[in-house]
Amino acid sequence: MSQPTNTTDEPRGLPRRSVEILVALTLIALAGVVLYDSHGRGAGWDGGPQNGFFPARVGWIFLAAAVFVLWQSFRTESGIFVTYGQLGQVARVLGPLVLFVALIGPLGLYVAAAIFIVAFMGVVGGSRWWSILLTAVIVPIACFWIFELQFRVPLPKGPLEAALGY
Amino acid sequence: MDDFSSLLAGFQIALSWHNIGFMALGVILGIVVGVLPGLGGPNGVAILLPLTFGMDPTSAIILLSSIYWGALFGGAITSILFNIPGEAWSVATTFDGYPMAIRGHAAEALTAAFTASFIGALSGVVLITFVAPLVASFALRFGPAEFFAVFLLTFCSFVGMGRDNRAKIITSLCIGFLLAAVGLDSISGDLRMTFGSTELMRGFDFLVVVIGLFGIGEILLTAEEGLVFKGKHAKIDLKVVLKTWASLPRYWLTLVRSCVVGMWMGVTPGGAIAASFMGYGLAKRFSKRGAHFGKGEIEGVLAPETAAHAAGTSALLPMLALGIPGSATAAVLLGGLLVWGLQPGPMLFVEQKDFVWGLIASMYLGNLAGLIIVLATVPLFAAVMRIPFSFVAPVILIVCAIGAYTISNSVFDIWVMLGFGILGYIFKKLDYPLAPLVLALVLGDRAEDAFRQALLGSAGSLDVFWANGLVSGLVIVALVLLLWGPITDAIAALGRRNESAKAAKAAE
C-alpha cells in the first residue's frame, strides 16, 4: 500500500526507515519488560515448566527477531512511510475517535457517540449540517434501542441517561 | 437403520408450523446478533433462554440453536464488508473476503462464504447423525498431550509457509504468544505480566485485539487513501449468487479438505477458530493458486468458512454426547438443557430420543433456512458499501467500540482496541503479517496449558509426546507440514539434479 513510486505532488512525508527503527526499538523494549517479569517470577524447570518458562523463551526469541528487524531496517532502502497529506487524513479520523473514547467515561457512550458523529462528519466534510445532526441523533437512539432495551446489554451511561431515569 | 427412522420422526417434529416459525425467527435474530460485534451468539442465546422456559424443550432448542446458526452466518458479513470479524472464527475469512470486497466482488464473497458455511455445517450434521457414538468415544482419547499435538498441528499448518519477511513473521508470532500469556496462569494460579494493574489482569481478549487490528486499522488505511470506501461499485443482483455457485464445483478438493479438517477439529475439541485457520493454511499450501491468497481469492473464503462451520457444528456432538460444551454458545445451550431437566451426557441419546433427533433434524432444516435467508440479504448487505464513507465510518467505529466494551464491560478495552488499531495500521504498512499474531493469541495459552498439563502428569518427562500412536502421529504430521516447503524444494532439487545428470549423460 505504501508505494514509494507514487511520487506525484506530495513527495514529502515520514521516512519509512525512521518508523521501522522506532517500531523495532519499541519491540526491543517490550521484550526487555517481558524478560524482566518472567525471570523475576521463575522461568526454570521445576518438575515441569514454571509459569515464566514459556514467556521467557518466547521473550528471547522475540528479542532476537526484533534486533534482526532493526538491523534489516538499516540495510533496506528507505522510502516514504506516509506522506504528510495522508497523515493529515488519518488524523482527521483518529482525532475525533480519540475524543470519542475519552468522552465515554464522563458522558456515557451514547452522548459521546453523538458528539463523535458531529465531530467526525464535520471534520471529514462533504455532508450538509442537517444530515449530520440527524445522524448524530438517530444513531445513538438506535443503538440505545437495540442494546439497552431489546438485548439488555448495559453500556456505559452518563449524566443525561441518569437524568432520564436509566 | 433404527437411527434413520428416528431421524425421520425427528423431521416430523421439526417440520411442524410453529417450529418452522421459531427457526426463521431464530435465524434472523442470530444474523442481527452475529453482525453486531457487541452481541455474540452466547449473548443472544443467554438473553432468550429464560423466555423459552415455558416452551416445550424441543421447540426451545430449535429456537436457540437457530440463533446459533444465524450468528454463525452473520459473523462472515462484517468480515467481508468491513474487515471486522464479528466472531473469532471469521478472522480467517477476512484474509481474502475483504480484498474481494475491495475489488468489487463483495456479493461473490458473501455468497461463497454463506454457501461454504452451509456445506461445512451440513457435513458436521451428517457426522452427528450417523457416527455419533463412535466419534464420541474417539474424542475421549484426547488427553493433554494429544491436545497439545493438535494445537501444534494447527500452528505448523498455518505458519512457516509465507514468503514474507521471516523475522517479522516470528516477531508477530511472539507478540501473539506474549499477549496470550498476560493475566492469570491457569496452571500455577498466579498472575503473569500484569505489573500490578487490575485491568491487565483480565488479559487481552482476542476479539478486542482483532477488532482493533483489523477493523480500526483498516479504517485508518482507508482514510489515508482519501476518505472514501474502496470497492463501492459492487455489482448487486441475485444472478451473482447463481454465477458464484456455478464456479464452486471447481474447488471441490478445498471444500472436502476443509470439511474433514473442520469435523476433526470440532470433535477433538480443537474448536472452530483453530479449524478456520488450519483450513485456510492448508488451502493456501496445496492450492494451485496459493501464491495469490490474501489478494482476494475465492478459495481463501471457502476454505476457512467451511472448516469453521463443520467444526462449529461437530462441536455440538461432544456437548450432547459427553456434556462438555465445545464453545461459549454451546455452554449456554447446555445450561438450557439442564433447566429443562435434560441431562446432557451419554444417556441423552438413550433417554431423550425425541429431543435428540428433533434437534438433529432441526440442524438440517435450520441451516437450510439460514442459507436461504442470508442469501436473500446479499444484495442488501452489498448495498451498504454504497453509503458514503462519512456516514458509515462513524457508525462502524461506534459499533466497534460497543463490541470491545461489551466483551467484559470495560472502557479500558475500548482504549486497548484503539491502541491495536494504530498498531494494525503501522504493522500493515511495515509489512508485519497480522495473522500469526492473531493465531498465537487465540491458541497460545491453550497450547501452553495442554503442554504443562501433560508434563505434570508425566512427572516432567517429554516422552509423553511419543507415548502412543495418536499423539506421535499428530506430532509427525505437524513437523512434516512445518517443513513442507523445504521438503518439496529438496524433492524438486533432487529431480532437477537427476534431470541434469541425465542430460549430462545424454550429452556425453
Next chain:
Amino acid sequence: MKMHWLAVPFVTAALASAAPALAWEPTKPIEIVVPFSAGGASDQMARTIQGIIQKHQLTTQPIIVINKPAAGGAEGMLDIQKSAGDPHKLITTSSGIFMTPMATKLPLNWTDYTPVAMMAQDSFVLWVNAKSPHKTAGDFMEAAKKASPPLKIGGTSSKREDNLIVFAMEKQIGAKFAYIPYTSGGQASTQLSGGHVEANTNNPAEDLANWRGGATRPICVFADQPMVYRDKVTENASWADIPTCTSQGLNVSYQMLRGMFMPGKVTKDQQAFYVNMFKKVSETQEWKDYLARNALVGDYRDGEAFVSFLKADEEKHARLMSEAGFMAK
C-alpha cells in the same frame, strides 16, 4: 413469562412506575454477575435463580446474568467492589471469595461487600474411572503410596478447592499426587472418563452425566455425613449411597458455600429487599428440584447466621491455604 420478549421492557416500565409502595424496590434491570464462565456450576445456579425469579414474578425488573470469569473470578469481584452503593447488582460467590484474593494478593475482601444470602453448600466427591480397580478410598490410598510416577488427579483451577482437597489427601497419607488443573469440572470429568487421570474431585453435578453413562464411578464424598438424596440417580444407586471418605479411613472433609452478595455501601432497605427475594426463591419447588438434581446441600442462611458462617469459613480457608503454601508471597 408468556409475554413477548419485545413487550417486556414496556410492560415492566409501566409496572415499576405504578407500584412504589414498599420500602425499596429496584428501578432498573438487576445484574447478577457470575465470576465464572457460562455453563459452569455457578452460572447454572444464577440462571436457575433468574428463571425462578421471573417465573414467580418476585420483582418487576428483569434479571440479567453477566459472566466475568477472568483471573479466577477476580474480574467479577473487582467489578462489584467498584460498584459500591449500586443496589442493582448482585454477585454469585463460592469459596473463591476467600481463595482468589489469598492466592493472587489482589486487594479484595468479602467485608467490602454486603452479604445477602447463602443458598446452598456444594459437596466434593472422589471419582474414579468406572474400570478402575479401586473400590474404596483405602484401595486408592494404598495404590497412591506405591505409585511412581504419582497418581494423576484432575480438578478445576490451581490453588482452589480441588487443589486444597488433593493437598489434604497428600498430607493424610504421606504420598504425592500429580494434581492436574483443568479449566472446568466438565473437562476434568471427560478426562477421567477417557482415562487420562486416575481420579478427580468434582462436585456431584459435574460428574453426574458420566456416572449415569457408566463412564465414571464415585468412591466417597468428602463430608462428615453422606448426602441426603435417596432417589435413584443411576440404575441402582442414589447420592445417599456414596459413603463418606471419613468412614473409609480418609479423613478429609470439605464443602463449598454458594451464596449471593451485593456491593458495599447499600442501604438496609435495599439489602432487605434481596434477602426477602432470595428467601422466597429458596422456598420454591423449582429451587428444591435444582438442589436435588445437583445434589447440593440445602443450607439457606441470611443475616447474622450468614455472616458468622463467612467469618468461620474465611478463617478455615486462611489456615488451609497457608498450610498448603498457596498464599501469594
